[in-house]
Ligand SMILES: Nc1ncnc2c1ncn2[C@@H]1O[C@H](COP(=O)(O)OP(=O)(O)O)[C@@H](O)[C@H]1O
């Protein structure tokens with residue numbers, strides 16, 4: 452459920468009066484998503500998404516996130532476009548929250564992506580990396596190793612409640628990743644959360660990317676590694692080599708990886724699995740049952756971590 456804040460019709464109409472989007476016809480909360488409150492709106496000029504930013508989004512990051520969507524859309528990437536208000540700004544206040552209106556993207560996310568979808572997502576990710584290269588703003592990745600440590604410090608004492616031995620197992624990952632994490636790879640603006648629920652398709656054709664609220668500056672290959680984790684594992688946690696091959700070939704058809712990036716892929720995939728395991732674990736242990744925030748299973752990413760620890764060569768991901 453991702454409607455944390457209720458919005459009344461009269462306050463929404465007052466908010467919309469600052470936009471040239473016509474008259475409000477209908478609005479409803481969207482159950483999907485986890486960080487913010489989202490509503491689907493229909494007005495006499497079309498469909499829009501209204502987002503009320505909740506407490507996990509730092510408001511000072513909004514110019515980066517919304518500016519990035521605008522920059523990418525201008526460069527031909529299919530993603531939502533923030534709608535400007537009459538004073539030129541892209542955010543206002545609604546129901547006590549900072550809020551923005553963005554354009555509606557057609558399509559749906561794939562619950563069971565195929566290799567063809569993986570290839571498309573690889574191409575789109577590389578296209579986004581190239582298009583973001585001259586975006587003038589930057590935002591450090593708060594979820595790099597120091598950020599992971601903070602999450603781990605808040606979870607370590609109770610980690611063995613999820614699986615006995617987990618605390619020691621993950622301590623060893625931290626030690627190894629701290630030592631082996633690459634220092635210098637091609638970097639720029641990355642999406643950082645390009646999971647299937649953030650990519651829309653119309654049939655097998657990718658229709659757009661959404662949810663840029665983790666976007667930041669980091670290694671491009673780290674974004675590729677995140678996609679391998681999110682798109683290429685099956686429900687039984689086996690890695691699907693056909694999907695990995697398709698995703699990496701799709702990416703490289705637009706932006707070939709350097710040999711240093713290829714070599715770093717196993718460690719980046721392991722780090723990315725640890726990052727998502729940690730945010731999930733932290734939420735799992737700290738969010739009370741019955742709260743509105745959607746809790747995701749950290750074990751899914753522990754299983755991926757174990758897979759990456761055994762990788763001997765990047766070719767095991769399907770890299771050519
Ligand atoms: N521009 C958009 N066009 C169409 N649907 C959207 C758009 N943005 C968000 N949505 C819908 O809202 C849901 C939640 O959006 P998302 O940005 O992932 O939220 P959160 O940041 O809270 O996770 C998506 O799964 C999708 O159904």
Ligand SMILES: N[C@@H](CCOP(=O)(O)O)C(=O)O
Nearest residue numbers: 484485486644646727731747
């Ligand atoms: N993709 C993350 C959670 C972030 O959720 P989103 O709804 O903002 O995409 C995970 O799976 O752990």
